[in-house]
Structure formats: C-alpha cells, structure tokens
Amino acid sequence: MSNKPEINLRAAINAISDVIQNRPRPLREFDQIYMKAGDMVLQSEIVARWADGKSLAFIGDGDAISVCVAYLKRKGILDYGPKEITVFDFDERICNAVTRFADAERIETLRSVNYNCLEAFPEVGSFDCFYTNPPWGASNDGASVHVFMQRGMEAIGNQGEGMIVIADDHEIDWPQEVLGTTQKFAIDHGFFIQKMVSKVHQYHLDDSPELRSCNLLIKSLPSNPAISTSESITDPARLDHFYGKDQAARIRYVKEKSRVDYGKANDSEYELDYL
Numbered sequence: 642m643s644n645k646p647e648i649n650l651r652a653a654i655n656a657i658s659d660v661i662q663n664r665p666r667p668l669r670e671f672d673q674i675y676m677k678a679g680d681m682v683l684q685s686e687i688v689a690r691w692a693d694g695k696s697l698a699f700i701g702d703g704d705a706i707s708v709c710v711a712y713l714k715r716k717g718i719l720d721y722g723p724k725e726i727t728v729f730d731f732d733e734r735i736c737n738a739v740t741r742f743a744d745a746e747r748i749e750t751l752r753s754v755n756y757n758c759l760e761a762f763p764e765v766g767s768f769d770c771f772y773t774n775p776p777w778g779a780s781n782d783g784a785s786v787h788v789f790m791q792r793g794m795e796a797i798g799n800q801g802e803g804m805i806v807i808a809d810d811h812e813i814d815w816p817q818e819v820l821g822t823t824q825k826f827a828i829d830h831g832f833f834i835q836k837m838v839s840k841v842h843q844y845h846l847d848d849s850p851e852l853r854s855c856n857l858l859i860k861s862l863p864s865n866p867a868i869s870t871s872e873s874i875t876d877p878a879r880l881d882h883f884y885g886k887d888q889a890a891r892i893r894y895v896k897e898k899s900r901v902d903y904g905k906a907n908d909s910e911y912e913l914d915y916l
C-alpha cells in the first residue's frame with residue numbers, strides 16, 4: 642500500500658488546465674521554459690504536502706506551480722497545502738497573472754510581488770519555506786541558481802526549508818556540475834540536503850526535450866544563525882552568463898504592455914478570409 646494520498650485526478654488535471662490558460666507566454670531569453678502539464682499536477686501535490694500549513698515564498702514562478710497549489714486547495718481537490726503563498730518575480734505579466742487568478746477565484750492566500758532577485762530581498766525572514774525553479778546555470782556553473790537560492794534563504798531568514806528545481810541529467814556534464822555546486826552552496830550556507838528526487842519533470846524545451854529536472858530539498862541546520870538583512874548583488878561573476886552564454890542579467894523588470902487574455906487567440910495572430 643502506498644502512503645500517498647489519493648486525489649481526484651480528473652478534477653486536478655482540469656484545475657491545472659485553468660491555470661495554464663491564464664499563464665503568459667514564456668520568454669526564452671530569460672529562461673522561461675514551462676513544465677509539462679502532467680508533471681505540474683504531480684509537482685503541485687508534492688509541494689502542497691511538503692508546505693502544508695506553512696507560509697511559502699516562490700522565488701520566480703513562470704510555471705505557476707504557486708497558483709496550482711493554492712487553487713487545488715481552494716477547490717477542495719486537496720485538503721492540505723500552505724497557509725499562504727507569495728510569488729516574487731521580475732516579470733510583471735507573471736505577477737499580474739497570479740493576482741488576476743487569485744482575484745477571480747477568490748484565493749485570499751495567494752499574492753505576488755514584482756521583484757528582481759538582484760536587488761535586496763524586501764521581506765527577509767517572513768516565510769517558513771521557499772520554492773525556486775531558477776535559470777539553471779548551464780553557462781556559469783550554477784551561479785544563477787545560487788542567486789535565487791540566496792533570496793529563498795533570505796525569505797526564510799536562513800531558518801526553514803527550501804525546494805530547488807534544477808536540471809538533472811546524469812549523461813551530460815553541466816547538470817552534474819551544477820548539482821555539485823548547488824549542494825555545496827546549500828551546505829556552505831548552513832543547510833543540509835534532505836532529499837533529492839531525480840528526473841521528475843519535463844519541459845516544453847524544443848532544443849532539449851528530454852532534459853529533466855529534480856526536486857532538491859534542503860533544510861537549515863538547527864545551529865544556523867537567523868538573518869534579518871539583505872543586499873543587492875552586483876558581482877559580475879554572478880551576473881555574466883546569467884541566462885546562458887553571454888546573456889548577462891541586465892533587465893530590472895519585464896513590464897506588461899497590454900492586458901492580454903492568454904486563453905484566447907490574439908487579433909495579431911490571424912485574419913479572416915471572407916466567403
């Protein structure tokens with residue numbers, strides 16, 4: 642017998658489908674590459690169980706796992722989940738999509754903050770746990786992963802738990818190197834590795850459709866001192882190649898130009914040829 646809770650799979654998939662309809666289209670230049678729908682269902686259940694009753698910060702969340710987790714609980718498909726969720730993302734389209742969905746579905750436990758993780762974190766120590774699916778650091782040995790992790794650690798004031806979603810492929814060199822530097826970064830900052838669940842998600846990634854990611858779970862050591870401050874990050878070694886080779890972090894925010902209904906075709910996509 643499995644000790645995993647049973648969920649109504651049809652209801653859960655339909656709920657995730659509502660979230661996907663509301664999601665902005667991904668900007669590849671900022672490593673927005675969305676997780677596939679089936680994996681989103683399973684991931685949302687895992688995150689809801691892991692963060693049950695806790696306050697959870699998402700450091701970036703193009704995938705909209707935050708929205709799925711909150712919505713599954715709101716609809717009663719899951720009877721567990723975080724008590725509150727905040728999404729910090731530099732893309733205003735993503736923040737607005739979160740807010741719009743939360744308003745429409747009356748999810749009072751879900752909010753978003755337009756925030757660039759190169760700047761000082763605005764709510765240090767306000768959360769119990771953090772989740773991040775960052776740029777995967779293929780061209781900088783994981784330095785971009787570590788920036789997002791640092792902000793997650795600050796969100797929990799260095800005390801609590803984190804779930805980091807990064808590339809996991811044991812045939813290619815760079816994901817293994819990044820897994821190594823990332824686990825070292827966690828240990829160097831007073832955390833230990835609780836668990837690594839290998840190769841559990843796939844993405845809409847045209848140039849590498851087989852590349853999967855893992856859930857890396859970390860927890861602070863009881864002796865880890867609490868922190869209450871945060872600073873901006875300016876070290877070029879951490880910012881060059883942030884989104885890939887020669888793609889440094891230079892953009893503060895992605896701003897939403899006009900409100901688009903993402904679930905419907907845009908006028909600019911088609912024209913009508915009359916009888």
Ligand SMILES: C[S@@+](CC[C@H](N)C(=O)[O-])C[C@H]1O[C@@H](n2cnc3c(N)ncnc32)[C@H](O)[C@@H]1O
Nearest residue numbers: 672673674701702703704731732757758775776
């Ligand atoms: C980089 S993507 C990683 C892939 C992931 N599957 C996704 O698409 O969400 C994760 C999120 O980080 C956000 N992001 C990228 N650069 C950021 C930055 N400098 N500060 C805050 N958020 C950022 C993106 O907008 C996106 O929502």
